Amino acid sequence: MILTVTLNAALDLTYRVPRLQPHASHHVTAAAERPGGKGVNVARVLAALGHTTVVTGFAGGTTGETLRRHLAEDVPGGGAELVDSLVPILGTTRRTVAVVDASTGDTTQLNETGPDVTAEEWAAFTDVYARLLREARAVALCGSLPPGVPVGAYAHLVRQARAARVPVLLDTSGEPLRRGIAARPDLVTPNTAELAALTGSTEPLRAALDARRRGAHAIAATLGPEGVLAVTPDGRWRAAPPRRLAGNPTGAGDSAAAGLLSALVEGLPWPDRLTRAVALAAATVKAPTAGEFDPATYEDVLPHVKVTAA
Numbered sequence: 001m002i003l004t005v006t007l008n009a010a011l012d013l014t015y016r017v018p019r020l021q022p023h024a025s026h027h028v029t030a031a032a033e034r035p036g037g038k039g040v041n042v043a044r045v046l047a048a049l050g051h052t053t054v055v056t057g058f059a060g061g062t063t064g065e066t067l068r069r070h071l072a073e074d075v076p077g078g079g080a081e082l083v084d085s086l087v088p089i090l091g092t093t094r095r096t097v098a099v100v101d102a103s104t105g106d107t108t109q110l111n112e113t114g115p116d117v118t119a120e121e122w123a124a125f126t127d128v129y130a131r132l133l134r135e136a137r138a139v140a141l142c143g144s145l146p147p148g149v150p151v152g153a154y155a156h157l158v159r160q161a162r163a164a165r166v167p168v169l170l171d172t173s174g175e176p177l178r179r180g181i182a183a184r185p186d187l188v189t190p191n192t193a194e195l196a197a198l199t200g201s202t203e204p205l206r207a208a209l210d211a212r213r214r215g216a217h218a219i220a221a222t223l224g225p226e227g228v229l230a231v232t233p234d235g236r237w238r239a240a241p242p243r244r245l246a247g248n249p250t251g252a253g254d255s256a257a258a259g260l261l262s263a264l265v266e267g268l269p270w271p272d273r274l275t276r277a278v279a280l281a282a283a284t285v286k287a288p289t290a291g292e293f294d295p296a297t298y299e300d301v302l303p304h305v306k307v308t309a310a
């Protein structure tokens with residue numbers, strides 16, 4: 001199985017409004033509620049691709065219950081098993097709100113901070129994680145940290161995965177990323193803003209090379225509509241979709257992470273991993289909510305992703 005960790009899981013709400021304007025009242029024309037947080041999105045895409053996936057992290061309160069109920073119901077595309085190993089907490093799982101402006105296609109994201117996690121709950125999680133690592137073929141550590149979880153949490157979890165010889169992907173930001181990358185994860189998947197905040201450089205190749213020097217075995221930077229830039233021990237590549245797709249980009253990075261991890265577990269070479277990541281990200285932009293992708297767009301884009309040396 002593949003393991004995904006979402007320490008700050010969320011109940012994701014997506015609202016569609018005809019046109020988003022500050023200081024105005026809006027009529028919501030469509031609303032959706034999904035289990036979310038980056039690692040949950042990665043897990044849902046992995047399961048849809050046919051990989052048995054275990055979701056861990058924290059869940060609590062009424063939103064936590066709702067999230068777990070949705071997780072049990074909802075494998076998009078009816079793929080492989082999605083196993084809930086979330087650790088219960090006393091606090092209440094956060095909500096996030098994505099507001100999609102139908103006139104432009106732009107999305108505005110509002111993320112709650114998350115519940116307070118106690119030292120005992122964090123200790124209970126690390127025990128569950130150590131047990132799950134024994135069965136895992138790969139692990140993804142994704143998203144922000146809720147209050148109470150130590151800022152070096154990802155560094156600790158990366159070291160545990162490396163000690164267990166389980167390939168580990170890290171997708172986070174800020175200080176947890178800075179510390180996590182120094183623990184030498186196999187793959188880090190920052191977006192351009194995260195990469196710039198980490199390295200101080202807005203030039204993606206320079207920033208990715210710098211990020212790799214900080215300890216990551218490989219970097220696959222997600223560049224939005226431009227695709228993915230990878231700096232790896234086997235080479236450097238850019239992978240780009242054949243055309244720019246309009247839609248909701250929330251969760252596109254998570255789908256790219258799922259593509260990279262599934263292809264790694266399947267033993268595919270880097271160019272094929274990047275091709276899958278880019279096609280899945282494009283197909284996610286064409287799906288209305290994070291954690292889902294449009295299968296027809298995926299099949300359509302996959303043969304046309306362009307991979308070039310960087």
Ligand SMILES: O=P(O)(O)OC[C@@]1(O)O[C@H](CO)[C@@H](O)[C@@H]1O
Pocket residue numbers: 008010012036037038041096109111142143144145250251252253254290
């Ligand atoms: O606050 P974080 O953990 O960084 O991001 C949370 C989040 O906005 O990211 C996903 C999209 O990538 C959403 O489904 C999710 O709720």
